[in-house]
Amino acid sequence: MLVLILGLLLFLGTHSVRIVADGWRSRTIARIGPLPWKGAYTLVSLLGFGLIVWGFGLARQQPVVLWQPPVGLKHLNSLFTLLAFVLLAAAYVPGNKIQARLHHPMAAGVKLWAFGHLLATATLADAVLFGTFVLWAVLDFRAARQRDRAQSTVYAPGRWMPTAVTVLVGLLAWGVFAFWLHASWIGMAPFGRTF
Template structure:
């Protein structure tokens, strides 16, 4: 469990600098240069991610159950993760109406993904992992919206065709993950095959 906690602290701390110390981040970027900053950010993020994966994997070997999982929650979680995939894709498809409306769909996708997994899972490691990401996403979304307001950021309205493309790509990615990749990567078939 220690590796999981250390990984979460490192990974989420790196991803929270803009939330709590945006001016310091700007100064550090200037001092290190764009590539130096991205390199440091990437290395620290990767180390945090490796610790999270290893720690979560170890915690799954000796799980501490907190409640009895409910079957309906698993089905609801699958639906919520479908929406999370679409939101994540919306962050990258230019000119879609989802991004135009929500402004930071990836952060909302992380929040939805974490909430879905909190519904479907029941161990201490699950609560630590998904709960941490959900709390981070709440604060990051708020911070991002505040920065947008301060900068006067305006998002292009988006088109229906780009929105349909976003939904189709997101749903296809979810299907691949739900029906094959999740079981292959994590040993759990979310749709109960």
């Protein structure tokens, strides 16, 4: 569990700099330049992500079961995850109405993904992993909206064609991940057997 917690601290700590120290981040980027900042940010993030994957795998070998979620929550998690993939796509497809409405669809998508998994899973490692991501996503979304208000950020209204592309990309990515990649990368098939 310690490896998982260390990974979460590194990964989400790196991704929390704008939440807790936006001024320091801006000063550091001005002092060292954007490329060194992005390089260090990427290295620490990748190290944290690797530790999360490794630590979660270790924790799953000796699970501490907290409860037995009803099957309905697993189905709800599938719906939340599908919506999360659409929100993730909305963060990258320019000009879509979802981003125009939410402003920060990636943080909203992480909230849905993590909350759904928190409801549908049963172990202490699951609670630590997904609970931490839920908390981070809530704080990140709130901080981003506060920055928008402070800077009087205005978002373009969005168009229907990019929105349709966003939904299609999200649905396709969800399908590929849910039916193939989740089993090979995570070792659990959401719609089939577990490896």
